[in-house]
Amino acid sequence: MNIPKQNFIKQFSSSISWKDDGIYYADSSENVSYPDNGNDNCFEIEDTSFWFRHRNHCIVEMVKNYPPINNAPIFDVGGGNGFVSLGLLNEGFDVVMIEPGVNGAINAKKRGIKHVICGTTHSAKFKSRTIPAIGVFDVVEHIEDDIGFLKHLWDLLVPGGMLYVTVPAHQALWSHEDVDGGHFRRYTLSNLISRMGKSGFKVSYSSYIFTYLPLFVLFLRKIPYKLNLVRSTASSSIKKDHSSPDGIGSKILNYLHKWERNKITGRKRIPFGGSCMVTAKKPI
Numbered sequence: 001m002n003i004p005k006q007n008f009i010k011q012f013s014s015s016i017s018w019k020d021d022g023i024y025y026a027d028s029s030e031n032v033s034y035p036d037n038g039n040d041n042c043f044e045i046e047d048t049s050f051w052f053r054h055r056n057h058c059i060v061e062m063v064k065n066y067p068p069i070n071n072a073p074i075f076d077v078g079g080g081n082g083f084v085s086l087g088l089l090n091e092g093f094d095v096v097m098i099e100p101g102v103n104g105a106i107n108a109k110k111r112g113i114k115h116v117i118c119g120t121t122h123s124a125k126f127k128s129r130t131i132p133a134i135g136v137f138d139v140v141e142h143i144e145d146d147i148g149f150l151k152h153l154w155d156l157l158v159p160g161g162m163l164y165v166t167v168p169a170h171q172a173l174w175s176h177e178d179v180d181g182g183h184f185r186r187y188t189l190s191n192l193i194s195r196m197g198k199s200g201f202k203v204s205y206s207s208y209i210f211t212y213l214p215l216f217v218l219f220l221r222k223i224p225y226k227l228n229l230v231r232s233t234a235s236s237s238i239k240k241d242h243s244s245p246d247g248i249g250s251k252i253l254n255y256l257h258k259w260e261r262n263k264i265t266g267r268k269r270i271p272f273g274g275s276c277m278v279t280a281k282k283p284i
Contacts, residue, residue: 009096009115015125016117023105026119032078032100033142033182039081039104046083049242051210054257055166056087058209058277059137061264062164063093066204066279069160072132077121077153078139082108088135089113098124121156128155133162138275141167141183150199157282163201165278166209167192173214173274175221189276201280208273209260212253217274 009016009024016024035041046052068074072094076085079097081104088095089112096115099105105118117124134153143149153163168178168186178186189206196203244250263270264277 009117011127012096012130013117013124013126015123016119021106022109022116024115024117024119024124026117026123026125028119028123028125030100030120030123032120033144033184034101035180035182036101038181039099039101039107042083043081043103043107045239045242046081048239050244050253050257051242052083054260055137055209055275056084057257057261058264059084059135059164059166060087060091061261062205062277062279063088063135064091065265065267066162066164066281067093068133068162069158070132073115074133074135074162074164075131076135076137078136078142079108079113080104082111082113082116084135084137085113086111121152126156129158131156131161132158133164135164137164137166138168140165141178141185141187142181144184146184147195147198150195150201154200154282159282159284161282163196163280163282165192165196165276165280167276169208169274169276170214173217173222175217175225177221187276189278192276192278196278196280200282202283203278203280205267205269205279207264207269207277208275209264209270209277210274211260211270211272212256213274214272 015027017027018024073096074088074093076095076097079085079099082097085095085097085108097108097113098117099108100120102118105116108116134157140146171186174186193203193206245253260270
């Protein structure tokens with residue numbers, strides 16, 4: 001196997017090493033608040049999940065509206081199995097994926113992600129003011145000191161660099177899934193935007209997505225959680241949650257997803273939903 005040219009990656013970090021599996025590994029490690037089997041569970045369902053597919057479509061539309069400066073690469077931090085990275089690549093964006101889980105990094109490589117770094121932005125010791133754009137898609141809720149983390153990302157970005165964020169919405173919907181997933185909190189757009197401002201970012205766009213999900217989360221997750229009813233975490237149960245409905249339900253879901261994508265494409269804000277998404281910029 002030929003070793004690829006390393007100048008591209010090495011300009012961002014000198015604390016990573018390329019291995020024979022085609023993945024760069026950070027020279028040190030860092031504990032993260034994420035279940036050990038989280039990436040493998042997601043890998044089984046991502047390609048057929050209505051949730052993962054629609055989130056990808058929304059992320060792509062957001063990035064198209066606010067692309068990285070000079071079409072520079074997007075660093076997908078905490079990129080899991082590379083599902084979002086692949087979606088961005090398929091739309092013509094260059095991507096570098098950073099994922100602390102070894103299985104996730106390997107899965108991303110299998111998906112065809114060329115530049116994969118196994119580590120965190122801290123363990124890989126990325127250089128300040130070198131990264132042109134960062135995506136953290138359902139990552140910030142796993143960080144206890146979220147403002148400190150956002151400030152860290154601000155430091156890594158070049159002036160004018162872009163940050164793309166998605167997080168779960170509404171603390172009132174907190175349930176077993178948040179506990180099992182290693183979350184510290186859920187957000188509203190207002191408190192997420194406030195945290196972005198405190199970290200030095202200027203928000204360009206913000207919206208909710210998954211307008212219909214809070215009602216389902218309330219009845220299927222929140223209420224059972226409050227009643228201390230333990231919900232099955234079996235693979236079959238997770239797959240069922242992410243399966244698209246049949247018949248008229250499928251048509252309604254497709255209509256809602258198309259409506260949300262059109263809103264994002266038109267840079268319009270959706271007032272309510274199960275997830276928040278924000279684009280922000282580091283001032284020049």
